[in-house]
Amino acid sequence: MRPRPYTLVAAVAAVALSTVVAGCGSGGSGSGDELGVGYFQSATIGPEVLVAGNKDLAGKVDGTFKLNPIDSGVAGLASLRGGAFPFISGVGNPPVVGAIAQNTRLKVIYAEYYDAAQLIVPSSVKTNADLAGKTIGALQGSSEDFEIRGWLKTQKLENKVKVVGFPSEAAIAAAYKAKKIDAGYVEIAQALDLKQNAGGRQVVTAEQIAELGYPSVNVLAVTDDFAKKHKKVVQQVVCQFAEATKIYTGGQADSYIEKAASTVGAPASQAVDATTVLPFVPVSEQAEQLAPGGTVAKAYKLTGQFLVDQGRTTTVPTDAQIADHIDSSYVEQAVKDGCGQ
Structure with a gap:
């Protein structure tokens, strides 16, 4: 799941986001329509906030990001399942695997970063x-x-x-x-x-x-319904998440993070410290991460057994169930054509 505020100074309390993160629609796809994204409020500037807070990234998506704060992956996925928003970002293994066990109709479409514990x-x-x-x-x-x-x-x-x-x-x-x-x-x-x-x-x-074989990958997921209706928009979102990853790992992150931090009211210096320590998954590794039998699928299988051992689910999702909830086609396309660049 998205880290509780990662910062080298101190843990930062969740900021008030009143007008910025006001409710969002889940059905928009055209230019100017709202694209709701569930995200964790903290000093950490995840890809969803980096894109929303930088016009050169957000302008390449047909729609306006509306950031919806969530307190936990489980609660966020419940909101996604209920139609509050079509995307959720920064959610970790256990909540996603729990959602798969409940047959929540979603697709994992981008591997963002590992935990930093x-x-x-x-x-x-x-x-x-x-x-x-x-x-x-x-x-x-x-x-x-x-x-x-x-x-x-x-x-x-x-x-x-x-x-x-x-x-x-x-x-x-x-x-x-x-x-x-x-x-x-x-x-x-x-x-x-x-x-x-x-x-x-x-x-x-x-x-x-x-x-060592026990990865927890924080991911971006989208509802099946939205993806079926708005495949182009989902591709655009994945492309801009890929661009965000390149920014994080390419030496130009600070200015982008600072600009995005102002969007959500986070102190700029703390946002830089909190974000740059994250182990982001390189774009070059995305296809392997989301491939059938890849890193994410293997991690979800192990997490399924963990959830059974914890008494949180009764059965481990099958390989077929897990594969049905991961879609690597968007990252494959992004890597193939560089998102049109």
């Missing part, structure tokens, strides 16, 4: 094996929960370490400082705090865990 331990933990018998705090039922449990399996520690679920990143950090848990798997802001102010050290990151 870190496992923080005290100095007394010298090696990974020292975690045996210890407790690790993680955001309950989240992408991070999935990731850290996967990492423990790769270290053959899954039956030796207890993962304790918490309702928020702040609660994990507080429990770590109070020595109620032995380690915390937390986002950038809290990780930095625990390293600087609580003597913690970093053991592994979400990006490294992804390389």
Whole structure:
């Protein structure tokens, strides 16, 4: 899911977005019509905000982005299912796989970025094996929960370490400082705090865990109904998300992020710090990410088992079900023709 505010300064409270994120229509497709996008409010400037906040990107889409704040991936996907908006951005593995299990008619169409969480331990933990018998705090039922449990399996520690679920990143950090848990798997802001102010050290990151076979990829999804009716617009949106990715990774991100930050009322300097730490998925890797049996499909299969183990779903979605909810054609087209450039 979209990170709780990633910032190297401090976690930023959700900003008030009254007129900017007023309700949106879900059926528009022509020039000037509203294109509703569910997104997470934070200092992080995701592709949806970068596009909406920069006219040279937004002007290449037939419609006007209307950003709808969501509090969680589960709630956001419920709103999408109910017709509140046709797109949702920055949503992670568990909510999407849960939606697939409920046969929500959507397609995952762009892989945005991996999580940027870190496992923080005290100095007394010298090696990974020292975690045996210890407790690790993680955001309950989240992408991070999935990731850290996967990492423990790769270290053959899954039956030796207890993962304790918490309702928020702040609660994990507080429990770590109070020595109620032995380690915390937390986002950038809290990780930095625990390293600087609580003597913690970093053991592994979400990006490294992804390389070990347990990736959580935050994605863009669209409803089947909207995609069928407005294929051209969906292609335009994916193309501009691809352009946003190139901006993030091409050395020109700061000015774009600052401009987009003003659109949603986020402080520019904090937005730059919060966004540039994210491990964005390069455009060159998009087709593989969304291909049948690719990174996203494999991650969703593993996440399905995680959700069953957590008691949140009763069955793991089949390969066919997962494939039916991923559409790589838009990124394939974007890579093929460079979006007309």
